[in-house]
Amino acid sequence: MKHTVKRGLGVACLLLAGPSLAADRPHYDPASNEQVKQLIQEVSQDSDWQPEQLNHLFSQAERRDDIIKLISKPAERVLTWAEYRRLFITDARIKAGHEFMAQHRDALNRAHEQYGVDPTVITAIIGVETFYGRHKGRHRVIDALSTLSFDYPPRSAFFRKQLVAYLELVKQEGLNPLLPMGSYAGAMGFPQFIPTSYQAYAVDFNGDGFRDIWTNPVDAIGSVAHYFEAHGWKKDAPVAVDAVLEGDGTKLENLRKNRFDMQDYSQVAAAGMTAKSASLTADTRVLPMALSLDDDQEQMMLGLHNFYVITRYNHSRLYAMAVNELAKALKASDQGASDQEAARDQG
Incomplete structure (x- = not known):
């Protein structure tokens, strides 16, 4: 069962990859890159990775100039709360969130019971991050993290740590490191966890032996709830x-x-x-x-305290406000649907 699920992830990631990757992009061949060679030496000494495996992997990892441009591009201006709200609190996002909650009611309720996090907040996080899994990223994680580790000096130390964590987690979970897709910064899956967050907070919430935040919304639900519990979320307290x-x-x-x-x-x-x-x-x-x-x-x-906890997920007041507002809208939508169902039953 465990290996079947993982092969399924590989297929899903290949589907996400879309058209074949450009063949003319420079690769991180350790034979010609001292930074890569040093990282391979360190990782192979401290993990189950063999040097020849890592040599082969990095010879296929690609330097992505578009990722450098994306992360280097300064924001044109800071959005107002009104503008930010219009981006995330939409009828379409509320409707899709209502459907996500209905589809995964059991997992959301179990997460609430186990971790204390309201189902609407979990759903709102996934809704803001990836529109409930519709937009999980179009970049190979190995390319994004390699590019930012070796060719983006402003934050190379941070991304090098994420790259090492990524190598650890794919080895532990038995994944092909060339397949998982994510954001240009290496954030992955429904909840957009960076690799260190995956290591610390991802959970196997459906019990199949694999912490699958890429294709399994149940594991994503449990992982988001675990993240919030670990950062001090107070059950049923206002935000x-x-x-x-x-x-x-x-x-x-x-x-x-x-x-x-x-x-x-x-x-x-x-x-x-x-x-x-x-x-x-x-x-x-x-x-x-x-x-x-x-x-x-x-x-x-x-x-309040739970507002601060949301800002540990993303260090933005506007982000936390959007999550809170979307969660409230989902709660109202859910209650409205329950009231309509009760009225039909009485009729």
């Missing part, structure tokens, strides 16, 4: 609450910055921001935020 601000917020230094320094609610209230309707104790840790809307308006929010 953020609406707030009001007196004055211009100058006493709150990071009000409009992408920072994550939590403060006691008493301090924030003294500086002019209070919860709109929620009752918070003086020592509740909060993250005060003023989020840009259209027409120079702002939405005032207080992020």
